[in-house]
Amino acid sequence: MVRNKPAIGILGAGRLGAVLAKLARAAGYEVWIAASGDPKHIAAGIGYVAEGAIATTASEAASRADVVILALPLGKYQSIDPESLGGKLVIDAMNYWWTTDGDRKEFTDPLISSSEIVRDYLPFSQVVKALNHMGFEELEEESRPEGDPGRKAIGIAGDNPDAVDQVAAIVNEFGFDPVVLGELAEGMKLEPDTEAFGADAAADELRAMITRFPKSQRGLRLARALRQRGEL
Template sequence: MGTDVRTIGILGAGRLGTALARLALAAGHRVLVAGSGEPAAIAPTVDLLAPGAVPVTAAEAAAAADVVILALPLGRYRDLPVEALRGRLVVDAMNHWWETDGVREEFADPRRSTSELVQAFLPDARVVKAFNHVGYRDLEGGARPAGAADRTAIALAGDRPEDRSVVARLVRSLGFDPVVAGTLVDGVRLQPGTEPFGAYVGAGELRAMLDRFPRTELGRAVSRVRAAAPTASGDAA
Protein backbone atom coordinates (compact mmCIF):
# COMPACT_ATOMS: atom_id res chain seq x y z
CA MET A 1 0.00 0.00 0.00
CA GLY A 2 1.22 3.49 -0.77
CA THR A 3 1.43 6.25 1.78
CA ASP A 4 -1.32 8.38 0.20
CA VAL A 5 -4.78 7.93 1.71
CA ARG A 6 -7.35 8.63 -0.97
CA THR A 7 -10.10 6.17 -0.10
CA ILE A 8 -11.25 5.51 3.46
CA GLY A 9 -13.40 2.53 4.36
CA ILE A 10 -15.46 2.83 7.54
CA LEU A 11 -16.92 -0.29 9.10
CA GLY A 12 -19.82 1.01 11.15
CA ALA A 13 -22.64 3.36 10.18
CA GLY A 14 -23.44 4.61 13.67
CA ARG A 15 -22.72 7.99 15.21
CA LEU A 16 -18.93 7.64 15.22
CA GLY A 17 -18.77 6.10 11.76
CA THR A 18 -20.92 8.77 10.14
CA ALA A 19 -19.10 11.59 11.97
CA LEU A 20 -15.77 10.28 10.67
CA ALA A 21 -17.30 9.92 7.22
CA ARG A 22 -18.37 13.58 7.21
CA LEU A 23 -14.91 14.69 8.31
CA ALA A 24 -13.23 12.56 5.66
CA LEU A 25 -15.53 13.83 2.93
CA ALA A 26 -14.87 17.42 3.98
CA ALA A 27 -11.13 16.69 3.72
CA GLY A 28 -11.56 15.47 0.15
CA HIS A 29 -11.36 11.74 0.69
CA ARG A 30 -13.50 9.14 -1.05
CA VAL A 31 -15.48 7.39 1.67
CA LEU A 32 -17.00 3.91 1.72
CA VAL A 33 -19.27 2.97 4.63
CA ALA A 34 -20.28 -0.58 5.57
CA GLY A 35 -22.76 -1.86 8.11
CA SER A 36 -23.32 -5.38 9.36
CA GLY A 37 -25.47 -6.43 6.40
CA GLU A 38 -26.29 -5.41 2.86
CA PRO A 39 -25.53 -1.86 1.69
CA ALA A 40 -29.21 -1.19 1.03
CA ALA A 41 -29.91 -1.49 4.74
CA ILE A 42 -27.67 1.47 5.61
CA ALA A 43 -28.15 3.51 2.43
CA PRO A 44 -30.84 5.80 3.92
CA THR A 45 -28.67 6.50 6.98
CA VAL A 46 -25.58 7.17 4.88
CA ASP A 47 -27.50 9.41 2.47
CA LEU A 48 -28.93 11.41 5.40
CA LEU A 49 -25.92 11.63 7.72
CA ALA A 50 -22.96 11.39 5.35
CA PRO A 51 -24.12 12.48 1.91
CA GLY A 52 -21.44 11.68 -0.62
CA ALA A 53 -20.26 8.52 1.12
CA VAL A 54 -20.93 5.23 -0.66
CA PRO A 55 -22.66 2.37 1.18
CA VAL A 56 -20.89 -0.94 0.46
CA THR A 57 -20.29 -4.33 2.04
CA ALA A 58 -17.51 -4.74 4.59
CA ALA A 59 -15.52 -6.82 2.11
CA GLU A 60 -15.87 -4.15 -0.57
CA ALA A 61 -14.73 -1.43 1.84
CA ALA A 62 -11.69 -3.47 2.83
CA ALA A 63 -10.76 -4.24 -0.77
CA ALA A 64 -11.02 -0.69 -2.09
CA ALA A 65 -9.82 1.44 0.83
CA ASP A 66 -6.31 2.66 1.56
CA VAL A 67 -7.23 2.73 5.26
CA VAL A 68 -10.08 0.93 7.00
CA ILE A 69 -11.51 2.45 10.19
CA LEU A 70 -13.30 0.19 12.68
CA ALA A 71 -16.15 2.26 14.13
CA LEU A 72 -18.11 -0.59 15.70
CA PRO A 73 -18.85 -1.60 19.28
CA LEU A 74 -15.80 -3.54 20.45
CA GLY A 75 -18.02 -6.47 21.36
CA ARG A 76 -18.53 -7.13 17.64
CA TYR A 77 -14.84 -7.42 16.75
CA ARG A 78 -15.16 -11.14 16.03
CA ASP A 79 -17.60 -10.28 13.23
CA LEU A 80 -14.87 -8.46 11.31
CA PRO A 81 -14.03 -9.88 7.85
CA VAL A 82 -10.65 -11.39 8.62
CA GLU A 83 -9.76 -12.44 5.08
CA ALA A 84 -10.91 -9.18 3.52
CA LEU A 85 -8.73 -7.22 5.97
CA ARG A 86 -5.62 -9.29 5.28
CA GLY A 87 -2.72 -6.93 4.55
CA ARG A 88 -4.81 -3.81 5.16
CA LEU A 89 -4.00 -0.85 7.39
CA VAL A 90 -6.77 -0.91 9.99
CA VAL A 91 -7.53 1.93 12.41
CA ASP A 92 -9.15 0.65 15.61
CA ALA A 93 -11.53 3.31 16.92
CA MET A 94 -13.50 0.84 19.04
CA ASN A 95 -14.16 0.98 22.77
CA HIS A 96 -15.66 -1.40 25.30
CA TRP A 97 -19.05 -0.15 26.47
CA TRP A 98 -20.43 -2.56 29.03
CA GLU A 99 -23.94 -1.27 28.36
CA THR A 100 -23.61 -2.52 24.75
CA ASP A 101 -21.08 -5.33 25.00
CA GLY A 102 -21.86 -6.65 28.45
CA VAL A 103 -19.15 -7.30 31.02
CA ARG A 104 -16.40 -9.06 29.07
CA GLU A 105 -13.27 -10.22 30.91
CA GLU A 106 -11.24 -10.27 27.70
CA PHE A 107 -11.66 -6.50 27.41
CA ALA A 108 -10.59 -5.87 31.00
CA ASP A 109 -7.43 -8.01 30.90
CA PRO A 110 -4.65 -5.60 31.97
CA ARG A 111 -2.01 -7.78 30.31
CA ARG A 112 -2.96 -6.39 26.91
CA SER A 113 -4.71 -3.43 25.34
CA THR A 114 -7.95 -4.03 23.49
CA SER A 115 -6.20 -3.13 20.24
CA GLU A 116 -3.76 -5.98 20.85
CA LEU A 117 -6.82 -8.20 21.09
CA VAL A 118 -8.05 -6.89 17.73
CA GLN A 119 -4.60 -7.36 16.20
CA ALA A 120 -4.54 -10.97 17.38
CA PHE A 121 -7.91 -11.58 15.74
CA LEU A 122 -6.65 -9.90 12.53
CA PRO A 123 -3.13 -11.37 12.43
CA ASP A 124 -2.45 -10.34 8.84
CA ALA A 125 -3.79 -6.79 9.14
CA ARG A 126 -1.76 -3.84 10.46
CA VAL A 127 -3.69 -2.34 13.36
CA VAL A 128 -3.25 1.21 14.65
CA LYS A 129 -5.38 2.55 17.49
CA ALA A 130 -6.79 6.06 16.92
CA PHE A 131 -9.97 8.17 17.06
CA ASN A 132 -11.34 6.26 20.06
CA HIS A 133 -10.65 8.66 22.92
CA VAL A 134 -12.54 11.75 21.66
CA GLY A 135 -16.33 11.69 21.46
CA TYR A 136 -17.98 11.81 18.06
CA ARG A 137 -19.50 15.25 18.76
CA ASP A 138 -16.10 16.65 19.73
CA LEU A 139 -14.51 15.06 16.67
CA GLU A 140 -16.84 16.77 14.26
CA GLY A 141 -16.87 20.07 16.10
CA GLY A 142 -13.14 20.06 16.76
CA ALA A 143 -11.65 19.93 13.27
CA ARG A 144 -9.46 22.97 12.65
CA PRO A 145 -7.00 24.08 9.93
CA ALA A 146 -3.34 23.26 10.35
CA GLY A 147 -1.64 25.70 12.71
CA ALA A 148 -4.83 26.80 14.47
CA ALA A 149 -4.16 27.64 18.10
CA ASP A 150 -7.21 25.69 19.30
CA ARG A 151 -6.54 22.52 17.30
CA THR A 152 -7.50 19.34 19.17
CA ALA A 153 -5.06 16.43 19.37
CA ILE A 154 -5.75 12.79 18.54
CA ALA A 155 -3.50 10.09 20.00
CA LEU A 156 -2.53 6.98 18.09
CA ALA A 157 -0.69 3.78 18.90
CA GLY A 158 0.72 1.17 16.54
CA ASP A 159 3.59 -1.27 16.23
CA ARG A 160 4.99 -0.16 12.84
CA PRO A 161 6.45 3.34 12.44
CA GLU A 162 5.40 3.51 8.80
CA ASP A 163 1.79 2.73 9.69
CA ARG A 164 1.79 5.27 12.51
CA SER A 165 3.08 7.82 9.99
CA VAL A 166 0.24 7.12 7.54
CA VAL A 167 -2.39 7.38 10.28
CA ALA A 168 -0.79 10.58 11.60
CA ARG A 169 -1.18 12.11 8.14
CA LEU A 170 -4.80 11.00 8.09
CA VAL A 171 -5.38 12.62 11.50
CA ARG A 172 -3.91 15.86 10.17
CA SER A 173 -6.02 15.76 7.03
CA LEU A 174 -9.19 15.47 9.11
CA GLY A 175 -8.27 18.58 11.09
CA PHE A 176 -6.40 17.39 14.20
CA ASP A 177 -2.87 17.20 15.57
CA PRO A 178 -1.55 13.62 15.92
CA VAL A 179 0.25 12.51 19.07
CA VAL A 180 1.99 9.13 19.03
CA ALA A 181 1.33 7.22 22.26
CA GLY A 182 3.63 4.31 21.36
CA THR A 183 2.98 0.75 20.24
CA LEU A 184 -0.26 -1.23 20.56
CA VAL A 185 0.74 -2.15 24.11
CA ASP A 186 0.51 1.56 24.91
CA GLY A 187 -3.00 1.69 23.46
CA VAL A 188 -4.19 0.96 27.01
CA ARG A 189 -3.38 4.62 27.75
CA LEU A 190 -6.29 5.66 25.49
CA GLN A 191 -8.95 3.29 26.79
CA PRO A 192 -11.96 4.14 28.97
CA GLY A 193 -10.90 4.98 32.50
CA THR A 194 -7.71 6.81 31.49
CA GLU A 195 -7.07 10.54 31.66
CA PRO A 196 -6.97 11.06 27.86
CA PHE A 197 -10.28 9.24 27.35
CA GLY A 198 -12.90 11.90 26.69
CA ALA A 199 -10.30 14.68 26.85
CA TYR A 200 -10.66 17.48 24.33
CA VAL A 201 -7.23 19.07 24.51
CA GLY A 202 -4.25 20.17 22.45
CA ALA A 203 -1.13 18.19 21.64
CA GLY A 204 0.97 19.38 24.59
CA GLU A 205 -1.67 18.58 27.20
CA LEU A 206 -2.46 15.22 25.60
CA ARG A 207 1.22 14.27 25.61
CA ALA A 208 1.42 15.18 29.30
CA MET A 209 -1.60 12.97 30.04
CA LEU A 210 -0.04 10.03 28.22
CA ASP A 211 3.25 10.52 30.07
CA ARG A 212 1.44 10.59 33.42
CA PHE A 213 -0.28 7.24 32.85
CA PRO A 214 2.38 5.06 34.55
CA ARG A 215 1.93 7.11 37.73
CA THR A 216 -1.86 6.79 37.81
CA GLU A 217 -3.65 4.12 39.82
CA LEU A 218 -4.62 2.28 36.64
CA GLY A 219 -1.13 2.65 35.20
CA ARG A 220 0.48 1.17 38.31
CA ALA A 221 -2.01 -1.71 38.29
CA VAL A 222 -1.29 -2.46 34.64
CA SER A 223 2.47 -2.39 35.28
CA ARG A 224 2.18 -4.77 38.23
CA VAL A 225 0.09 -7.31 36.35
CA ARG A 226 2.19 -7.18 33.20
CA ALA A 227 5.39 -7.60 35.17
CA ALA A 228 4.00 -10.66 36.98
CA ALA A 229 2.42 -12.52 34.05
CA PRO A 230 3.07 -13.13 30.34
CA THR A 231 0.86 -11.47 27.76
CA ALA A 232 -2.36 -13.22 26.82
CA SER A 233 -2.32 -11.91 23.25
CA GLY A 234 -1.56 -15.31 21.83
CA ASP A 235 -4.80 -16.66 23.31
CA ALA A 236 -7.03 -14.11 21.62
CA ALA A 237 -7.49 -15.56 18.14
Protein backbone atom coordinates in the same frame (compact mmCIF):
# COMPACT_ATOMS: atom_id res chain seq x y z
CA MET B 1 -11.75 14.43 -4.38
CA VAL B 2 -7.98 13.99 -4.69
CA ARG B 3 -7.49 10.68 -6.43
CA ASN B 4 -4.04 9.85 -5.11
CA LYS B 5 -5.40 9.67 -1.56
CA PRO B 6 -6.15 6.22 -0.18
CA ALA B 7 -9.77 5.14 -0.22
CA ILE B 8 -11.19 4.81 3.28
CA GLY B 9 -13.59 2.09 4.35
CA ILE B 10 -15.52 2.48 7.61
CA LEU B 11 -17.01 -0.57 9.30
CA GLY B 12 -19.72 0.74 11.56
CA ALA B 13 -22.31 3.31 10.50
CA GLY B 14 -23.37 4.57 13.92
CA ARG B 15 -22.73 8.09 15.17
CA LEU B 16 -18.94 7.68 15.28
CA GLY B 17 -18.78 6.06 11.85
CA ALA B 18 -20.93 8.80 10.33
CA VAL B 19 -18.78 11.58 11.82
CA LEU B 20 -15.58 9.92 10.63
CA ALA B 21 -17.11 9.61 7.16
CA LYS B 22 -17.91 13.34 7.26
CA LEU B 23 -14.35 14.24 8.26
CA ALA B 24 -12.91 11.97 5.57
CA ARG B 25 -15.14 13.41 2.86
CA ALA B 26 -14.28 16.97 3.92
CA ALA B 27 -10.60 16.05 3.57
CA GLY B 28 -11.15 14.75 0.04
CA TYR B 29 -11.12 11.00 0.63
CA GLU B 30 -13.25 8.46 -1.17
CA VAL B 31 -15.34 6.84 1.57
CA TRP B 32 -17.13 3.50 1.71
CA ILE B 33 -19.16 2.87 4.86
CA ALA B 34 -20.87 -0.31 5.99
CA ALA B 35 -22.81 -1.81 8.88
CA SER B 36 -24.78 -4.99 9.40
CA GLY B 37 -27.98 -3.54 7.95
CA ASP B 38 -29.21 -2.89 4.44
CA PRO B 39 -26.93 -0.37 2.65
CA LYS B 40 -30.03 1.56 1.53
CA HIS B 41 -30.93 2.21 5.16
CA ILE B 42 -27.33 3.19 5.93
CA ALA B 43 -27.36 5.65 3.03
CA ALA B 44 -30.52 7.26 4.33
CA GLY B 45 -29.01 7.60 7.78
CA ILE B 46 -25.64 9.09 6.87
CA GLY B 47 -26.46 11.02 3.71
CA TYR B 48 -27.20 14.27 5.52
CA VAL B 49 -24.05 13.91 7.66
CA ALA B 50 -21.45 12.74 5.16
CA GLU B 51 -22.49 13.73 1.66
CA GLY B 52 -20.71 11.62 -0.94
CA ALA B 53 -19.91 8.69 1.34
CA ILE B 54 -20.96 5.44 -0.32
CA ALA B 55 -23.06 3.06 1.77
CA THR B 56 -22.29 -0.55 1.00
CA THR B 57 -21.66 -3.98 2.48
CA ALA B 58 -18.77 -4.76 4.80
CA SER B 59 -17.13 -7.01 2.22
CA GLU B 60 -17.25 -4.34 -0.49
CA ALA B 61 -16.04 -1.61 1.88
CA ALA B 62 -13.08 -3.81 2.77
CA SER B 63 -12.27 -4.64 -0.85
CA ARG B 64 -12.61 -1.03 -2.07
CA ALA B 65 -10.61 0.57 0.72
CA ASP B 66 -6.90 0.99 1.25
CA VAL B 67 -7.44 2.05 4.85
CA VAL B 68 -10.22 0.58 7.01
CA ILE B 69 -11.50 2.26 10.17
CA LEU B 70 -13.17 -0.01 12.72
CA ALA B 71 -16.01 1.96 14.32
CA LEU B 72 -17.99 -1.06 15.50
CA PRO B 73 -18.88 -1.98 19.07
CA LEU B 74 -15.70 -3.76 20.19
CA GLY B 75 -17.63 -6.88 21.14
CA LYS B 76 -18.35 -7.45 17.45
CA TYR B 77 -14.73 -7.49 16.31
CA GLN B 78 -14.89 -11.22 15.59
CA SER B 79 -17.65 -10.60 13.04
CA ILE B 80 -14.94 -9.20 10.76
CA ASP B 81 -13.40 -11.60 8.23
CA PRO B 82 -9.63 -11.32 8.84
CA GLU B 83 -8.83 -12.32 5.26
CA SER B 84 -11.00 -9.50 3.89
CA LEU B 85 -8.66 -7.01 5.59
CA GLY B 86 -5.47 -8.75 4.49
CA GLY B 87 -2.83 -6.23 3.45
CA LYS B 88 -4.93 -3.31 4.70
CA LEU B 89 -4.02 -0.58 7.12
CA VAL B 90 -6.63 -0.86 9.89
CA ILE B 91 -7.40 1.99 12.29
CA ASP B 92 -8.93 0.67 15.50
CA ALA B 93 -11.29 3.34 16.85
CA MET B 94 -13.12 0.91 19.17
CA ASN B 95 -13.42 0.85 22.97
CA TYR B 96 -14.57 -1.75 25.46
CA TRP B 97 -17.84 -0.99 27.25
CA TRP B 98 -19.15 -3.90 29.31
CA THR B 99 -22.67 -2.43 29.20
CA THR B 100 -22.61 -2.72 25.40
CA ASP B 101 -20.14 -5.53 24.75
CA GLY B 102 -21.00 -7.76 27.70
CA ASP B 103 -18.59 -9.18 30.24
CA ARG B 104 -15.67 -10.14 28.00
CA LYS B 105 -12.70 -11.46 29.99
CA GLU B 106 -10.25 -10.90 27.16
CA PHE B 107 -10.89 -7.15 27.45
CA THR B 108 -10.48 -6.99 31.23
CA ASP B 109 -6.90 -8.30 31.32
CA PRO B 110 -4.96 -5.24 32.57
CA LEU B 111 -1.74 -6.42 30.90
CA ILE B 112 -2.95 -6.08 27.33
CA SER B 113 -4.62 -3.32 25.34
CA SER B 114 -7.80 -3.98 23.41
CA SER B 115 -6.03 -3.07 20.17
CA GLU B 116 -3.48 -5.82 20.71
CA ILE B 117 -6.36 -8.29 20.86
CA VAL B 118 -7.74 -6.86 17.61
CA ARG B 119 -4.24 -7.04 16.05
CA ASP B 120 -3.92 -10.71 16.98
CA TYR B 121 -7.32 -11.38 15.39
CA LEU B 122 -6.25 -9.56 12.20
CA PRO B 123 -2.80 -11.10 11.55
CA PHE B 124 -2.77 -10.07 7.88
CA SER B 125 -3.31 -6.35 8.60
CA GLN B 126 -1.36 -3.44 10.07
CA VAL B 127 -3.41 -2.30 13.08
CA VAL B 128 -3.03 1.21 14.50
CA LYS B 129 -4.95 2.64 17.46
CA ALA B 130 -6.45 6.09 16.82
CA LEU B 131 -9.68 8.14 16.83
CA ASN B 132 -11.05 6.32 19.88
CA HIS B 133 -10.51 8.70 22.79
CA MET B 134 -12.45 11.78 21.65
CA GLY B 135 -16.24 11.75 21.58
CA PHE B 136 -17.98 11.80 18.23
CA GLU B 137 -19.55 15.20 18.93
CA GLU B 138 -16.14 16.73 19.67
CA LEU B 139 -14.65 15.07 16.59
CA GLU B 140 -17.33 16.68 14.49
CA GLU B 141 -17.10 20.12 16.11
CA GLU B 142 -13.38 20.50 16.81
CA SER B 143 -11.83 19.82 13.40
CA ARG B 144 -9.51 22.74 12.56
CA PRO B 145 -6.98 23.59 9.80
CA GLU B 146 -3.34 22.80 10.47
CA GLY B 147 -1.74 25.61 12.46
CA ASP B 148 -5.00 26.83 14.00
CA PRO B 149 -4.25 27.84 17.62
CA GLY B 150 -7.41 26.10 18.83
CA ARG B 151 -6.57 22.76 17.22
CA LYS B 152 -7.04 19.62 19.32
CA ALA B 153 -5.01 16.40 19.26
CA ILE B 154 -5.59 12.71 18.59
CA GLY B 155 -3.39 10.00 20.08
CA ILE B 156 -1.96 7.27 17.85
CA ALA B 157 -0.22 3.98 18.71
CA GLY B 158 1.09 1.27 16.40
CA ASP B 159 3.88 -1.22 15.84
CA ASN B 160 4.68 -0.34 12.22
CA PRO B 161 6.26 3.12 11.80
CA ASP B 162 5.10 3.50 8.19
CA ALA B 163 1.52 2.64 9.16
CA VAL B 164 1.67 5.09 12.07
CA ASP B 165 2.95 7.81 9.75
CA GLN B 166 0.09 7.19 7.34
CA VAL B 167 -2.48 7.36 10.14
CA ALA B 168 -0.85 10.55 11.43
CA ALA B 169 -1.29 12.08 7.99
CA ILE B 170 -4.96 11.08 7.94
CA VAL B 171 -5.53 12.47 11.45
CA ASN B 172 -3.89 15.72 10.37
CA GLU B 173 -6.14 15.96 7.31
CA PHE B 174 -9.17 15.21 9.46
CA GLY B 175 -8.31 18.41 11.34
CA PHE B 176 -6.37 17.28 14.42
CA ASP B 177 -2.75 17.26 15.58
CA PRO B 178 -1.40 13.69 15.73
CA VAL B 179 0.31 12.65 18.97
CA VAL B 180 2.23 9.39 18.59
CA LEU B 181 2.54 7.35 21.79
CA GLY B 182 4.69 4.48 20.51
CA GLU B 183 3.94 0.81 19.93
CA LEU B 184 0.40 -0.58 19.86
CA ALA B 185 0.58 -1.67 23.52
CA GLU B 186 0.81 2.02 24.42
CA GLY B 187 -2.73 2.40 23.12
CA MET B 188 -4.00 1.36 26.56
CA LYS B 189 -3.13 4.92 27.62
CA LEU B 190 -6.03 6.09 25.42
CA GLU B 191 -8.57 3.57 26.75
CA PRO B 192 -11.46 4.13 29.18
CA ASP B 193 -10.39 4.83 32.78
CA THR B 194 -7.49 7.02 31.67
CA GLU B 195 -7.24 10.79 31.78
CA ALA B 196 -6.74 10.91 28.02
CA PHE B 197 -9.99 9.06 27.32
CA GLY B 198 -12.66 11.62 26.53
CA ALA B 199 -10.04 14.36 26.34
CA ASP B 200 -10.76 17.33 24.11
CA ALA B 201 -7.24 18.71 24.43
CA ALA B 202 -4.39 20.33 22.54
CA ALA B 203 -1.28 18.30 21.78
CA ASP B 204 0.76 19.45 24.79
CA GLU B 205 -2.16 18.81 27.14
CA LEU B 206 -2.74 15.36 25.69
CA ARG B 207 0.95 14.48 26.07
CA ALA B 208 0.80 15.56 29.72
CA MET B 209 -2.25 13.37 30.31
CA ILE B 210 -0.48 10.42 28.74
CA THR B 211 2.52 11.03 31.01
CA ARG B 212 0.18 10.84 34.01
CA PHE B 213 -1.20 7.45 32.89
CA PRO B 214 0.33 5.58 35.89
CA LYS B 215 -1.99 7.57 38.20
CA SER B 216 -5.14 6.65 36.25
CA GLN B 217 -7.43 3.76 37.17
CA ARG B 218 -6.19 1.87 34.11
CA GLY B 219 -2.59 2.59 35.02
CA LEU B 220 -3.09 1.46 38.62
CA ARG B 221 -4.65 -1.82 37.45
CA LEU B 222 -1.67 -2.39 35.18
CA ALA B 223 0.77 -1.72 38.04
CA ARG B 224 -1.03 -4.15 40.35
CA ALA B 225 -0.96 -6.87 37.70
CA LEU B 226 2.75 -6.31 37.06
CA ARG B 227 3.51 -6.50 40.79
CA GLN B 228 1.60 -9.76 41.05
CA ARG B 229 3.79 -11.14 38.29
CA GLY B 230 6.92 -9.81 39.94
CA GLU B 231 7.64 -7.44 37.05
CA LEU B 232 7.37 -4.20 38.99
